[in-house]
Every structure is written in structure tokens, then in C-alpha cells.
Amino acid sequence: MNEYQSPLWTTEELAAALDIGKPETAEIHGVSIDSRSINRHDLFVALSGKARREFNIHTDSGRDGHDFVEHAVRNGSSCVMSEKPLSTALSVPVAQCEDTLYGLWELARFRRAQLDCPVVALTGSSGKTTLMNFVFQAMRQVVPSGSLNNHIGVPLSIARTRRDAAFACFEIGTNHPGEIVGLSELVRPNIALVLNVTHAHIGNFPDESSLRAEKLSIGEGVPDGGQLIVAEELHQEAQARFSHLHILCFGSSIAANYRFTLLENDRVRLTCSQGELEIDIPGGGEHRASTLCATLAVVDLLGESMSGMHEIGSTLPPGRGHSFTVGDITIIDESYNANPDSMRQCIRQLANQPGVEGRRIAIVGDMAELGNQTAALHRSLVEDLLPLDGVICVGPAMFEHVYSRLPTEQRLGYFVATDELLDHCVTTLKSGDRVLVKASNTVFWQQDFVARLCSQLGREQDKT
Known part of the structure; x- marks a missing residue:
């Protein structure tokens, strides 16, 4: 259930974000694109599922959200966002727009402009969702579910963020060249982080250099004077590309701003300007020790005590160890x-x-x-x-x-x-x-x- 004292969105805000006439008043406490998982008082965004070449989606999905509008309303949706005329009169308000996917992006832009808190964006070839989980745990916040890191997931995540959030953190992924920069510019993070660059999706890129450049393009959305954290092997390349940003790195070498040292029995020592601490590595392995070190970097730059790292539990996201x-x-x-x-x-x-x-x-x-x-x-x-x-x-x-x-x-x-x-x-x-x-x-x-x-x-x- 999405129960809050104040709504996540007002219909006045929907109208302003979408530049449409104000729908009838409705309580909106969540945003969903799936009628099967609708919570009471969710806004249901009916995505058409059509091919979107601008997002490297070249075939229709075969599922049109407009076919499930009535199901969404029966399951508790309090408002519907649609790009098509609906054949059946609904018992809830309808926000009619030209394109619901672009409309979702407009909701994200509107909400991002309302946020008055630190905003973090994370990317990498692997381990992004685990890193997200670690960051939210270390910040003593409720861990978001799912891996929402593409052209639908990122704007959806922003639209689900409360305007009075204490901090916000978003995961950004890529399958093709040019995808990260648009999402980073949508998020406009104060702090961005590149966890790693490996061979994931290399078949969609000319070479490894292009893949590294794509991951580092998360820095394009960071305003002047913002902070970009990278794995230490990317430090020099990041500095050359983003002279207007504060570049920091994490890794196992003595030169790293945030350093990890593997210990016995799946434990790691983490070191930064705050000092050092030793914690268990959930699931074990050097790659997760590196992810913990990246987490420490985010926590530190958010101005929080490194003691929050002790809040990270042993449970990993499903399918990840x-x-x-x-x-x-x-x-x-x-x-x-x-x-x-x-x-x-x-x-x-x-x-x-x-x-x-x-x-x-x-x-x-x-x-x-x-x-x-x-x-x-x-x-x-x-x-x-x-x-x-x-x-x-x-x-x-x-x-x-x-x-x-x-x-x-x-x-x-x-x-x-x-x-x-x-x-x-x-x-x-x-x-x-x-x-x-x-x-x-x-x-x-x-x-x-x-x-x-x-x-x-x-x-x-x-x-x-």
C-alpha cells in the first residue's frame, strides 16, 4: 500500500508537467506502468509498447498498456495517463497527453526540478543494483525494488520520488552508445559514480574505448563543480574529460581516495578521510568488496558518517549471489x-x-x-x-x-x-x-x- 499524509502527485502538478488541462482531482500516492502490481491510489501510465528507435527499441513489445487500463482501475488506480482515446468511460480522472512515454519523461523533469536534496546517479557494467541496495542501506533508507535503469525505469524512478525526499539515488544502464548521457541529463546528479567497465554489451559498441566513454558519459549530466566517482583505472580518463568536475576514485591501491583491503573470512577493510572500518562482504568476493568501497564514497560525499556502512546486511538482491x-x-x-x-x-x-x-x-x-x-x-x-x-x-x-x-x-x-x-x-x-x-x-x-x-x-x- 502507498499510504502517505500528503500525495506523491497532485493533479495540478500532473497538468503542469504535461502541459495539459487539469484533470479532475485525485489522490495519487504512486506511479505504475503495470496493472498487475498497481497499489491503491497509483497513477497508471499506459505505455503503448510501440517501437522507439530513439531508445534503440526497434520492434513493438506486443503489449499495449491501454488494453489494461480497466484492469488497473479495478486494482486501485486513482488516475490514468493515456495517449489514446479510451473506449470505456472510467470512474477515475484521465490525464490525456500526446505520448505517454514522453509524458513519463516530463513527469520526471518536473519532479527533478522540485527536488531540493542531494541526487546520486550510478552506472557500471555489473553490480549496479547491488550498489544501489548498499547505498540505501548505508543511508538507512528503504531499499527500492527492481532494477529500473533504462529509458522507462529511470524516469519512472524519478516520478516515484517524493518532492521532500532527503536524498535520491538512481541507477542508469546502457545497451547501446548514447543512452547514458540522456538519462544522466534527466537525473542531473550532484554526485555520479562509475562502478566498473567490463565487456558487457561489447557487441553493441565499436570497441572497449567506446564502451568506457559511454559509461563515463554519466558525468555529462553533472553540473559544474559536481562530483564524479570512478574506479581507479578510469581516473585519468575521467580527469581529462571532465575538468569542470571534482573527480575522485576508489580501489585497492594506496593512491585511491577510497580504498579497500581484502581480509580473511570474506571481510574487508575500508579506508577514507574519515578513518577506517572493517565489515563483512555480503556474498563474498573482491568485486563486492569494490562495490562496498564505492558505497563508502557515496556515503562520504553525502556528508554521512562511514558508520552507516555497518547497516548493510548480508542479503543481496535476487539473482545476484x-x-x-x-x-x-x-x-x-x-x-x-x-x-x-x-x-x-x-x-x-x-x-x-x-x-x-x-x-x-x-x-x-x-x-x-x-x-x-x-x-x-x-x-x-x-x-x-x-x-x-x-x-x-x-x-x-x-x-x-x-x-x-x-x-x-x-x-x-x-x-x-x-x-x-x-x-x-x-x-x-x-x-x-x-x-x-x-x-x-x-x-x-x-x-x-x-x-x-x-x-x-x-x-x-x-x-x-
Whole structure:
């Protein structure tokens, strides 16, 4: 439920943002684009789902939000934003505009102009949502749900921000050149941060230099004198490009403004001008230690005590390192997405994890959007996989470039899709096994594979 003493939006504000006549008065306490998850008193924005070449969306989605307006109203929507005439009279006000997606951007611009608080924007090739979670926890704020970082998610996130917010933080992603700069200019952050630049989406970019430039373009939306935080390997490039900004960096070297030092037992020491502290690394791994260090940079620049870092709990966002134990089998769910660098980090973490008495097994699937580097970047994982006890591969790229190059004793199976894989896992996995599941989003995450695997393993164990 979205229950506040004052509304998130007034219909007067809607009219001003969209430059339309004022709709009838309504209480608006939230903004939604999905009729299935509407809360009471939400504004329902009916997106057409049509192709948008300006956002690199070249095909229609096949789902038009206008077809679900009545469903949204039945579920509690108090106002509807529409670009089409509605065939059925509604019991709630309608804000009619020329284009609901552009209208959502106008809502975001209007709300951003109202904000009188520090605004942070985050980007990176991987770990953005985990970083968002860490920042909100360290700031003792409610963690937002989902990963809303594209041409729809960013304006939606801004439109959902209360005008009297104490601080605001937004995640910005990219699949193609030129996407970040427009979103950064929409957010207009006081503080921007580039967590990392890896090979994610490299197939959509001419080269790695172009990909780095795209990530750094988050600085284009930062006003003069604002702050840009980057991973230390990007520091020199950021300084050359943004002489009008205050550039800071984080990393493991002594030269970094914000420094992390790995300790034993998945702990890290974080150091900045405030001093130093030691905390657990949720999910473990050097990549998450780096994310914690980036979090510290944001917290510090927001003027908050580094003690807030102790508020960060052990729970990670879904599909990004959370572990499930079914009987004596541990499943490490990294299924939300993958690129060669994040895949390598997770494989190495599994290989080097102390105290594992059973087998270490990786279930790995194809990595998408790698273009003409697909073969080489998949092959580059073979050496990292060799220390493991077994590997199961899913997808043609993993089979051709990885599975066929592994020693015979390591090959535990290859599958085109996940349905047959479930039955295979039940018969192949043994008590004590520690199993990593990772691939690009469509392979496991969109198939709800980990939940299905845990359920099937559980049923099998109940039989025995």
C-alpha cells in the first residue's frame, strides 16, 4: 500500500508537467506502468509498447498498456495517463497527453526540478543494483525494488520520488552508445559514480574505448563543480574529460581516495578521510568488496558518517549471489545476468572458497551481446573453470567455445535449454556440492531456473 499524509502527485502538478488541462482531482500516492502490481491510489501510465528507435527499441513489445487500463482501475488506480482515446468511460480522472512515454519523461523533469536534496546517479557494467541496495542501506533508507535503469525505469524512478525526499539515488544502464548521457541529463546528479567497465554489451559498441566513454558519459549530466566517482583505472580518463568536475576514485591501491583491503573470512577493510572500518562482504568476493568501497564514497560525499556502512546486511538482491541450501546442496544464485568479467569473478570465488568439503560445480550459460568477440570471450573462461570439480553448460556458445575444451572428467553435461537440465541436476548433484548458476538474463533468470531447481531438489530429497 502507498499510504502517505500528503500525495506523491497532485493533479495540478500532473497538468503542469504535461502541459495539459487539469484533470479532475485525485489522490495519487504512486506511479505504475503495470496493472498487475498497481497499489491503491497509483497513477497508471499506459505505455503503448510501440517501437522507439530513439531508445534503440526497434520492434513493438506486443503489449499495449491501454488494453489494461480497466484492469488497473479495478486494482486501485486513482488516475490514468493515456495517449489514446479510451473506449470505456472510467470512474477515475484521465490525464490525456500526446505520448505517454514522453509524458513519463516530463513527469520526471518536473519532479527533478522540485527536488531540493542531494541526487546520486550510478552506472557500471555489473553490480549496479547491488550498489544501489548498499547505498540505501548505508543511508538507512528503504531499499527500492527492481532494477529500473533504462529509458522507462529511470524516469519512472524519478516520478516515484517524493518532492521532500532527503536524498535520491538512481541507477542508469546502457545497451547501446548514447543512452547514458540522456538519462544522466534527466537525473542531473550532484554526485555520479562509475562502478566498473567490463565487456558487457561489447557487441553493441565499436570497441572497449567506446564502451568506457559511454559509461563515463554519466558525468555529462553533472553540473559544474559536481562530483564524479570512478574506479581507479578510469581516473585519468575521467580527469581529462571532465575538468569542470571534482573527480575522485576508489580501489585497492594506496593512491585511491577510497580504498579497500581484502581480509580473511570474506571481510574487508575500508579506508577514507574519515578513518577506517572493517565489515563483512555480503556474498563474498573482491568485486563486492569494490562495490562496498564505492558505497563508502557515496556515503562520504553525502556528508554521512562511514558508520552507516555497518547497516548493510548480508542479503543481496535476487539473482545476484544469494545462496540457497537444499538438504546438503548449496545453490549460489548468480542467474540475473552475466558478462565475461562478472562470470570470471564468480567462478574464481567458487574455486577459492575455503571450507568446501564437497564438489565445486558451475552451471554456466551463454553470455549475450558480445558480438564478434563472442568466441574469444567465452573461450577465456576455460582456464578459470579448470580448478572446479565439474561444469554443466547451457547454450551453443558455451558448448562450442567452453564445454568442448574442458577435460572429459570435468564435463557433467551440456544442454540447449533448462527443462532437461532440471532432471539432470537432480540425478547429478550430490550431498555437499556447492553449485554456481550464472548466465545472461534470458538463460536462467527469465526461466525462473534456480527456484525450479531448488523445488525439484527438495521434492527429490523428500522422497528419500
